[in-house]
Each structure stands twice: as C-alpha cells, then as structure tokens.
Amino acid sequence: MNLEELIGQAAEQGGSDLHLEPGYPAAIRVRGSLRCVGAPIGGRDLTPVAQELVGDEEWPVFLERGSADLSRTIGGVRCRINLFRTSRGIGFAIRLLADFEASLDRLNLHPDLTRWTHQTSGLILVSGPTGSGKSSTLAALIHEINTREARHIVTIESPIEYTFRPRMAYIRQREVGRDTPSFEQALLDALREDPDVLMVGEMRDPETMRLTLNAAETGHLVLATVHSSSCVEALQRVVSAFPAEIQSSVAAQLADCLAGVICQRLQYRPDLRLRLPECEMLVPTHAVKNFIRIREFFRIVSVMETGAEHGMWTFERYRNWMSKRANWTVPPRGDAPSAERVAASPEVGRAGVPPRLPPVNAARESGRGAARPGPSSEGRIEIEPVAGGLDAVLRKLK
Numbered sequence: 113m114n115l116e117e118l119i120g121q122a123a124e125q126g127g128s129d130l131h132l133e134p135g136y137p138a139a140i141r142v143r144g145s146l147r148c149v150g151a152p153i154g155g156r157d158l159t160p161v162a163q164e165l166v167g168d169e170e171w172p173v174f175l176e177r178g179s180a181d182l183s184r185t186i187g188g189v190r191c192r193i194n195l196f197r198t199s200r201g202i203g204f205a206i207r208l209l210a211d212f213e214a215s216l217d218r219l220n221l222h223p224d225l226t227r228w229t230h231q232t233s234g235l236i237l238v239s240g241p242t243g244s245g246k247s248s249t250l251a252a253l254i255h256e257i258n259t260r261e262a263r264h265i266v267t268i269e270s271p272i273e274y275t276f277r278p279r280m281a282y283i284r285q286r287e288v289g290r291d292t293p294s295f296e297q298a299l300l301d302a303l304r305e306d307p308d309v310l311m312v313g314e315m316r317d318p319e320t321m322r323l324t325l326n327a328a329e330t331g332h333l334v335l336a337t338v339h340s341s342s343c344v345e346a347l348q349r350v351v352s353a354f355p356a357e358i359q360s361s362v363a364a365q366l367a368d369c370l371a372g373v374i375c376q377r378l379q380y381r382p383d384l385r386l387r388l389p390e391c392e393m394l395v396p397t398h399a400v401k402n403f404i405r406i407r408e409f410f411r412i413v414s415v416m417e418t419g420a421e422h423g424m425w426t427f428e429r430y431r432n433w434m435s436k437r438a439n440w441t442v443p444p445r446g447d448a449p450s451a452e453r454v455a456a457s458p459e460v461g462r463a464g465v466p467p468r469l470p471p472v473n474a475a476r477e478s479g480r481g482a483a484r485p486g487p488s489s490e491g492r493i494e495i496e497p498v499a500g501g502l503d504a505v506l507r508k509l510k
Contacts, residue, residue, distance in 0.1 A: 155201035183271035234371025
C-alpha cells in the first residue's frame with residue numbers, strides 16, 4: 113500500500129478526508145459523501161505505515177493508548193491524521209488540508225467577521241459539527257489579524273493544521289503532544305508568554321474550558337472552537353460541561369468575557385460546484401449577556417431573530433444573503449482540498465442528501481447492478497454499490 117498515492121488520488125478527486133481500515137477498500141469523502149476506491153487493504157500493509165508515521169519512540173505509547181493525533185505533509189499535501197486501533201487492526205482517518213492561506217474572502221465567509229478581529233480582549237467561539245470548517249475559519253480570523261496588526265499570537269493545536277507565515281503579527285504555534293503535553297499546560301504557559309491573541313484548537317474538557325475562560329477574562333483575545341449545531345447550543349455546552357454547583361459562576365464568567373459566537377455548516381451548491389459555509393452569528397448584547405448569566409439560553413434565539421442591527425445573523429437570514437451574493441471566490445484548482453475547496457468531481461447528487469456507502473457513480477448505470485470493479489477515467493478502480501452494502505462488496509471481491 114502506498115499512502116502517498118492514496119492521498120494524491122483523494123486530492124485529485126476533491127476529497128476532504130481519506131479513511132483506511134484493514135479489510136476494507138480506501139474510502140474518500142467528497143462533498144460530504146463517502147466513495148470506496150480500489151481493493152481491500154490488508155492489516156499487514158497498514159501497520160508498518162502507522163509505525164513509520166508515529167515513530168519508534170512513540171509507538172509503545174500508541175499501543176498503550178490506542179490512538180494518536182499528528183500532522184504531516186505527504187506527497188505535497190498537508191494532512192491531519194488520526195490513527196486508532198479497531199477490531200480489525202489499525203485504522204486511519206486523514207483530513208486533507210488546504211495549502212493556501214485561509215482568509216475570510218477565500219472561504220466565502222461574511223465580511224462582518226472582520227470587525228470581530230478588531231477586538232483586543234474577550235472570547236470568540238467558532239462552533240459547528242465535525243467537518244464544518246471550524247479550523248479553517250479560525251485560521252481565517254488569525255490571518256485577518258496577521259495582515260493588519262502587530263500582535264503577539266500564540267496558537268495551541270492538536271495537531272497544527274495551518275502553518276502561518278508572520279506578516280504584521282508575531283506568531284508562535286504549539287502542538288499538543290509534541291511541544292506541550294496538554295492543552296491545560298499550554299494555556300498555563302501562555303499566560304506567562306505575553307500574548308495578545310490566543311488560539312485554542314478545541315475546547316474538549318472542563319479544565320481546558322476553565323483556563324480558556326480565565327485567559328479571556330484577563331485581557332486577552334481568545335479564539336476557540338467547540339462542537340455544536342447552533343450558537344445557543346455552543347454556550348449551553350460550555351456551561352453544562354461543569355458540575356452543577358458551579359454552573360452559575362461559569363455562566364457569569366462566560367457572559368462577562370464573551371465577544372462573539374459563530375456557528376457554521378457547509379452546504380453544497382451544485383450550480384457553483386462549491387461547498388459554502390452557512391453561518392449564524394451571535395453578538396453579546398446586554399440582553400444576551402443577561403440571559404447567559406441566568407442560564408435562560410432559549411431566550412437568546414428570539415434576540416438573534418431581531419438583532420440584525422447589532423450584526424447578528426440567523427441561518428435563515430444568512431441564506432437570504434447568500435442567495436443574493438454573486439461574487440463567490442473559487443479556491444485555485446490544485447490546492448490541497450479542505451471542507452471549503454472546490455469539488456473536483458463532475459457528478460452532482462441531490463443537495464444535502466449523501467448517497468449510500470459506496471456512492472453511485474453518475475457516469476455508470478444506477479439501480480441494482482452487480483458489484484464489480486471498473487476502471488475510472490483516471491485508470492483507478494472504483495466499486496459500485498450493491499444491495500447489502502460494504503460487506504457484500506467485500507464478499508464479491510474475495
């Protein structure tokens with residue numbers, strides 16, 4: 113198995129993710145849908161590749177823990193890689209990252225976000241489901257600061273996804289596991305490193321959240337991500353992560369330091385052949401802060417619906433803005449794909465409805481055809497869907 117060739121193949125097809133599992137074909141996610149390519153991969157092929165990526169010194173740690181996060185540039189494509197043990201052996205989940213500089217304009221985000229980066233203190237939360245481009249939006253916000261102001265920026269990531277080139281700003285990037293043992297230690301260190309801006313790759317646990325809130329409360333501008341499906345849910349998630357007896361004080365602290373919340377999800381536009389970020393934005397007005405303090409989060413929804421004059425956006429209002437916009441930015445073809453890049457594949461499925469695994473190739477017959485390998489236009493092997501799903505495909509290949 114050649115990992116470089118598989119990643120190159122995923123990049124050519126406009127894939128955002130590559131999944132490898134012993135006994136399964138490689139699976140590439142394109143526009144949110146998975147497609148299988150090639151023959152099943154053996155566990156004996158994946159194990160030495162995993163060991164080479166992790167390194168001999170860290171291999172015993174991986175075997176004990178059962179997972180590892182790392183970032184590598186493979187075949188000219190920067191990748192975020194998660195290795196993990198499964199019932200079949202060692203699996204790979206590889207996110208292909210863009211190698212262009214992320215900016216609000218390149219990612220087709222609303223220009224209102226530029227004003228958010230003018231703030232000198234407070235907490236900006238970037239939320240959304242997995243694979244919605246949160247890290248890219250964080251990178252775009254850092255890029256806006258970097259091109260405009262001479263600030264000291266410290267990023268804490270696991271792993272580092274975007275490599276920043278200092279322009280006006282002085283930027284230091286730290287990777288958890290390589291440069292620091294944990295988010296908690298890095299946040300404690302950061303308060304002694306004279307930062308103006310802190311970027312926290314992900315708030316995963318209460319201790320990281322607590323230290324992030326403390327940093328925002330002590331006069332730093334802190335940018336962080338959290339998984340949620342709405343701005344209100346992002347706030348609820350932060351507060352509910354703490355024990356019940358201290359949630360009131362956490363809510364008050366969050367209300368005092370909050371500078372803004374953006375929640376985003378990606379929607380595919382067949383006419384543009386682009387996945388565009390669809391957002392809602394919450395600006396912490398006095399009413400919003402009051403509802404956070406008393407933990408009546410459900411009342412924030414109505415404030416957002418009537419808060420356009422304060423720069424708030426609901427998903428519905430944002431969709432209306434998107435429908436009127438005509439000048440969308442198309443990332444250069446050939447850049448390593450991310451969730452925001454142009455889809456290179458010509459076939460278009462029904463928007464928002466991903467096909468089954470493996471998906472139907474639009475260039476071939478649909479329906480209940482036999483599962484058989486056939487050459488793609490690039491000379492690769494693709495697997496067509498059959499009744500019974502992936503197990504049936506594997507039985508046919510045997």
